[in-house]
Amino acid sequence: MGFIYLVAFGGVEERVLLADAVNVKEIFELEVRVAHAGEPPPEAYDPKRGQYRASVLLEALSRVSFPDMVRLVGLVDVDLYEEGLNFVFGEAQYGGKYAVVSTYRLKDADERRYFERVFKETNHELGHTFGLKHCPDPYCVMSFSNSLAEVDRKSRDFCPNCRRKLDYVLSYYR
Secondary structure (H helix, E strand, O other), rough: OOOOEEEEEEOHHHHHHHHHHHHHHHHHHHHHHHHHEOOOOHHHEEEEOEEHHHHHHHHHHOOOOOOOOOEEEEEEEOOEEEEOOOEEEEEEOOOOOOOEEOOHHHOOOOHHHHHHHHHHHHHHHHHOOOOOOOOOOOOOOOOOOOOHHHHOOOOOOOHHHHHEEEHHOOOOOO
16 A cells, blocks of 8 residues: 655645645545645746746656655645646646645635635546546536636535546555
């Protein structure tokens, strides 16, 4: 059995990291380990945009490995983008081991809503690492989100179809 690692970069609060770890353990039924890293790698920063390129962060994360690691999610508090997009909430290696999630645009005056958004985006990106694609069910966590309204609409869990696919893949790790 291995672990899903949640690694916080920058100013991600400890309580967000720990709450997200509980979320991941509940949804994926794998043990979770948490760690803190320093600041996001400076080479990911684009001064013209004032944002960090998600793919560069993923590349940096892919140089981190633990012998018992099943997956690794980097949580960052900076604004992310990808070419052709104004921003992204996160990005993952489809079928790979690494994902990154930004809390930057997920913040809300209602702390419970903020935490739920972080959980949903973490679960979504982890779903991609386990081979799940975007789902047409708007309430499934694998539904594509291009706005906070779309994040808020979906559940933090998987629809029955996506859950079946995920459980099949997760059976190799349990």
